[in-house]
Amino acid sequence: MSRSAPLLLTTALLAASLLAPTTAIADDPLSEDALQAAWDAxxxxxxxxxxxxxxxxxxxxxxxxxxxxxxxxxxxxxxxxxxxxxxxxxxxxxxxxxxxxxxxxxxxxxxxxxxxxxxxxxxxxxxxxxxxxxxxxxxxxxxxxxxxxxxxxxxxxxxxxxxxxxxxxxxxxxxxxxxxxxxxxxxxxxxxxxxxxxxxxxxxxxxxxxxxRVLVDVDTDRALELEPRAKHGGNRLTRDSWLTQVYDESGLWSTRNVSELGNLGEFEAGGTSWRTVASQAFPRAGGPDDHTSPPMPPMHWEPIHADNTVQADVAKGRNVLEIEATSQMVLAPRGGPGSWLVVEVPFHEERKESWELQGITATLADGTELPVLDLPAEPTDRWDKRYAGSSNLVVLGRPLDEGEALTLTVQWKDTLPWANLSTDPSGTGARSLGHGTGLQSVIPAISPGLVGNPWPFTTRVGLPADDDHIDVAISGLTTRTWTEDGRRWTEASSATPAMWADVALGDWISLEAPAPRDDLPALRVHLFRDEAQALPGVANEAYKVIDYYQRILPPFPWKELEIFQSPDMWFGFVWIAPHAMVASTQAKVITGMGKYFTEDAPHLSEGVLAHEIAHQYWGHVARPASIKDFWIAETFAETFSCLYVGATYGEDAYRSRMDEYKKTWEQEADAWRASLTAAYESGWQPTIVYNYGPYVMLEMLRPRIGDEAFFKGLYTLLAAKPEQPVATEEIQLVFEAASDQDLSDFFDYWVEGGYVPALSMDYAVTGSGRNRRVEGTVHSDVPLGTIDVPVVVRVGTKKVETWVTLVDGHGDFTTEPLPGGKGSVEVELDPDGRVLASSRKAKAR
Ligand SMILES: [Zn+2]
Incomplete structure (x- = not known):
């Protein structure tokens, strides 16, 4: 049917019956043909x-x-x-x-x-x-x-x-x-x-x-620039005056693109003249302020169990894997009856045109099969290409009641890269993770669904029995290995719903370390052949990290952890942490350049391993409820990594990181906001969530509420909400409960606002003798919001510290009487950097 066929949407039924050779379509408006006609129209x-x-x-x-x-x-x-x-x-x-x-x-x-x-x-x-x-x-x-x-x-x-x-x-x-x-x-x-x-x-x-859903796109009279963006010229996001609102009560806008997770309703600044960054042009501002439950689609499909079988073979040339996969997924509507769903099938195509959907069937408990319609996107750019041919609508003949089970069977073929030490031969275009690592998600995504599509699952992977140059790492606990029909099979499963349950394949030598103690997980470590001597060292370091975390956090959540190596990258590295897995890369550098990676972060690789292991808590146990809450996973993974390296390798390893993070945000970052809740719409996202966030948590919030309340709050959160979505408001609530302090102003300003103010103080010494004090005013260049800043007065070796509360840009203060009664007075504004500030100026009146 051509696209210009005179089909009317609301009368598609009639039109389709006129154009189609049979009248079967007219009898069934939910048939695949009728749906396809309506879609094409x-x-x-x-x-x-x-x-x-x-x-x-x-x-x-x-x-x-x-x-x-x-x-x-x-x-x-x-x-x-x-x-x-x-x-x-x-x-x-x-x-x-x-x-x-x-x-x-x-x-x-x-x-x-x-x-x-x-x-x-x-x-x-x-x-x-x-x-x-x-x-x-x-x-x-x-x-x-x-x-x-x-x-x-x-x-x-x-x-x-x-x-x-x-x-x-x-x-x-x-x-x-x-x-x-x-x-x-x-x-x-x-x-x-x-x-x-x-x-x-x-x-x-x-x-x-x-x-x-509703999309409203309007031209306003001025550039709104709602997103945290660069202060001066040369910023990458050039905004125009258009404002885009997407309102999506169903949470359907996307389940897979991380930049659009968990929207209930959004008010977005849009418009950019740079097409390549348009996918980042959706800052969230507005939406519910519900402190107890995170945004969630009112009706969604609850994942009950996914059973996945993958057969992988090395293609000729040994750089590509050919896979055949089948997923059998059982799911049910929650929050209301369900009458349709969209299934997005994993799609990679390492070799062009190699992806093939072999079939999707949807069956009810009584065996009734339901229509399935392919919904190709218009392939306008690479984002759409990822979806092209992989997104399928399942329409049910009748709405399923809440809790009524549906079984989807999805079969497809694809080619994948695998971890086999090959790097980009040009030597510059390093392969990033997910591409060149052998890492692949094998469970189709369902919408309307929950953020991250968490599934309890069983996955088995069959490799050629006669090829010992390929090994597998699977999320979950390895339950079985066996050989059958010329294949070496490995099976793993998770009874709790797993976020990002993946499979990785590589040319590895593997170490299987059984749990050395009841309270530690088993480890499976996979490294390239020429690095096999490092296997015991990696396992040992991982146990040290887990041991440390278990002293301050609840028990490590999984019984097994897989650590695997992906190909080296030039001038950088990317580590990643799917469910119960850590993928590592080494940076390849020209001799002498190594110091650029390690001089501000001693014990870098131990720190990165600790960061990825911390994600098993921050990301997998505590799951970001929406894109607004995604900072929680990265900031707390890095927070605990900094604590680990400090505790294990000495205070300097901790302090040099904090000094670097402080310097970055006070002197180098050219961003006007470091908002944690808007970080994922910012070009500064990495420095916001990895540097600013840990500094605010460890050096500003922790001293304010004390170590005990800080760790108690986080422990309580993880223990009380295992494998559940966590919203920013809940982080604030657990710290408030543990410290008995109202932290609204702190969270509004430092977590949601993310301003690094320029501070200035003018002061005078008043009175004399026992009544000698310092009086003054502290100013901030950020007009609105409430913060407090310490003023330190030194008289000889004695010191008086006064916290000054600034409301909407300024705060007056008078210190306690100064010790000693006389002697010269030195007045400093926040000398220890307890509050991030781009400048701190003090001047006597
Ligand atoms: Zn991370």
Whole structure:
């Protein structure tokens, strides 16, 4: 069927029956043919002719926390090409005129961040910014914009406006706007694909689309630049004045792309002139401020068990593995009945065109088979290519009740790279992890699903029995090895749901170390042949790390840990920690360059191993609830790694890391914010989560609440919520409970805000004798927020420390009476760096 076939979305049933050779489709709107017809009909929506324009005056609709309203202008429908009634079939609309967006921020920290942004970047008067921080709605003028959605209330708002006579140019202009913006937005996820899926499901099921996703993209009157970005020129993210809102109650926007995890509703600054970074153009600002439960799709598929079989063979040339995989997955709807789901099949294609989906079947407990539809993305760039051909819709003949089981069987073939010591022959383009490491996820992703698709699983991998140059590492506890039909099989499983349950294959020599004590896990270490002598050393170091963690954290969560080597990289390394696994790389450097890696971080490789092992707690036991909470995994993995190297290799190994992290954020990082909760939308993400985060936790929060409360809080969190999503608010709550302190201001400013202020102090010595004191004021260049900063006064060898609270940019102080009564006085602003600051200036009045 051609894309310009005159199919109407809402009458797809009738149209399909006219075009198709049989009438079977008409009998079953959920047949594969009927679904395919509806899908194809919506491939290329276009802006309708100017004659169909409606008056924009009075148009108003609400999406999540935002209300959009227009005073004047015209509206045109976006509909499937060839539609007879574009308003009836609308998948969205374009507005050209004068309007506004009004929105609010429920979350205190987000409101503070936005208010500071208004005051410092958009020259909004501080008093107005303060009102926004304190809960006032924010309104901004908008001109042109468009909406894509299947939601009836939003479509009806435009559709029911009065007709309007416009000139013929309106359509051409509107089409250019939509084309240009979609070209940009499709660099991340494809909004057309989103609206096609939602509209098709609504139409075919005759259904309720009241919770369908909405994308609103509007041009505001100024560059909003909501994301943490570079301070000066030369920043990589060049923003325009467009604002993109994606509202997604289903959490469907994506389950696989880490930059879009766990959205309940988002208010996003969009627009960049750089297509390659468009996938990063979705900072979150707004959404629920629920302190007890993390964002979760209202209805999602609960993974019950995945059983995976993988056969791997080395292809000729020995650089590529050919695999055949089968996953049998049992799952059930939670949070409501489930009537459809999307299955994304792993897709790698190390050798071009080698991926092949051999079949997906979906069966109910009574044996009924359900229709499955392939949903290819438009391959606009490499992100989409990853999805092309791998995303499949399963439509159920009737909604399954909550808890009712469905079995999916997915079979596919692919080629993978494997860890065999080969590096990029050019010597510069190092292969990164997941590519060249032999590491592969084998469990298909399900949406609507939980963040990270956690599955209890059993995975067995069969290798050629006559090839001892290939070995396997599998997430989970190894339960069996055997030889059968010319294959060496290894089987592993996990009874608890595992995040990122992977398989890795490589040309390794392996060491299997049984647990030396009941409270330690077994280890399986896999290194390349010429490094096999290091096997016992790696195992020994891993045990030291686990032993250390178990003294301050709950018992190590798994009974077995796999550590495997991936190919060396030039001038860098990437280590990664899937479920119960650590993958390591060595950096290849030119002689003499090694010091650049190790001089600020003594015992670097021990530290990195400790970081990856810590991820088994931070990431796997405590699971980031959404992309906003992802900092928790990296910051606490690095926090515990720094503690380990300090405890094991001496205070210097700890101190030099902290000094380096402090220097990075006080003197070198050219970012205006280091927000931990917005880190994954920032070009500075690594330095924010690996350096700023650990410094804030270890050197600022820990002394504030004390070691005991710090470790008790984290221990309690891990013990109380094993294998459950953890939100930023919960980190704050456990520290508050352990310390009996209110940490709202601290978290709003340092965790969500992430400002590194320029501090200055003016002071005077007043009184004399026993009443001699220092009085003064401390100022910050960040207009809003509450922080406290120590002022230290020295008289001879004696010292008085006073913590000064700065509210919205300044704080007055008077010290206790100074010791000694006379003698020269030295006044310093935070001499020990207890508060990160880009400068600390002190001057006598
Ligand atoms: Zn990490």
């Amino acid at each position: 919506t491939a290329d929506p276009v802006v309708a002719a100017s004659a169909l324009a409606r008056d924009a005056a009075g148009l108003q609709f609400t999406v999540g926390p935002s209300t959009y309203a227009w005073k004047s202008g015209s509206v045109l429908p976006i509909a499937p090409a060839g539609s007879d009634d574009p308003w009836d079939d609308a998948l969205g609309f374009v507005i050209q005129g004068e309007g506004s967006i009004t929105t609010g921020f429920d979350d205190r920290g987000e409101a503070l961040a936005f208010a500071n942004h208004l005051a410092t970047k958009l020259d909004v008067p501080v008093a107005d910014a303060k009102a926004v921080r304190d809960g006032m709605q924010w309104t901004s003028p908008v001109s042109v914009g468009f909406v894509l959605t299947a939601r009836p209330d939003v479509l009806n708002a435009a559709r029911t406006q009065a007709e309007l006579a416009t000139d013929d140019k309106a359509t051409g202009q509107a089409q250019r706007i939509v084309d240009k913006r979609l070209d940009l937005l499709r660099g991340g996820q494809d909004p057309i694909r989103m609206v096609r899926l939602d509209a098709m499901l609504a139409a075919q099921r005759g259904g309720d689309a009241s919770h369908a």
